[in-house]
Amino acid sequence: MGMVQIVQPRQVALSDQARLQVRRTLPNRQRSFVGAWCFVDHYGPDPVREPSDGMDVPPHPHTGLQTVSWLFEGALEHHDSGGAHAVVRAGEINLMTSGHGIAHSEQTTAETTVLHGVQLWIALPERFRDTARAFQHHAPERRRIPGGEALVFIGELPGVDRSPIQTHTPLLGAELRLTAGSRNELEVDAGFEHALLVDQGAVSL
Known part of the structure; x- marks a missing residue:
């Protein structure tokens, strides 16, 4: 078995204007990728009582990466300079490819009362850094696994599900919802590095 490393997140403000605080695990002094x-x-999970409580990220640029929005509760509205306009809700993925350059914004929707989720970035390989900008949206089906259920939003979890979302590097991204006290063994690619982000509860790995 390979090395298991525990990385503690640091608390940061999402922006100067927003009250929203996030727990940033990557990049970290211990690990960048x-x-x-x-x-x-x-x-x-954070209550949203007024617009300044939620997410209000004004248009800003990205290059050379893909951004992933994945929510557990609430909804976000996405606009980008490639012409994409979409709302992502709990259990859905928005994936934006910046390629040679894109600007986008994200705001909590008016009906959201609780905001809870993750923002993930994927570094594009050098040969794809100048690829065309693009946008994808997908709502994976919930799949039963021993002790709970899984939603596979990127890549393939063997024997569970495969996502149609396109990336430029082989990846796996999945949400696991396990009942208390359950035990699960997952078949994963031993050639990958893997990370487990604990949202709620405690986990033994």
Whole structure:
């Protein structure tokens, strides 16, 4: 078995204007990447009583990466300079490819009362850094696994599900919802680096 490393997140403000605080696990002094995953912000569950309580990220640029929005509760509205406009809700993925350059914004929707989710970034390989900008949205089906259920939003979890979302590096991204006291053994690619982000509860690995 390979080395298991525990990385503690640090608390940061999402922006100067917003009250939203996020727990940033990557990048970290201990580790900058897990495979091509290069950024992990984990937020909520936070009550949204007024617009300044939620997410209000004004248009800003990205190059050379893909951004992933994945929610556990609430909804976010996405606009980008490639012409994409979409709402992502709990259990859905928005994936934006910046390629040679894109600007986007994200705001909590008016009906959201609790905001809870993660923002993930994927570093594009050098040969794809100048690829065309693009946008994808997908709502994976819940799949039963021993002791709970899984939603596979990127890549393939063998024997469970495969996502149609396109990335430029082989990756796996999945949400696991396990009942208390359950035990699960997952078949994963031993050639990958893997990370487990604990949202709620305690986990033994």
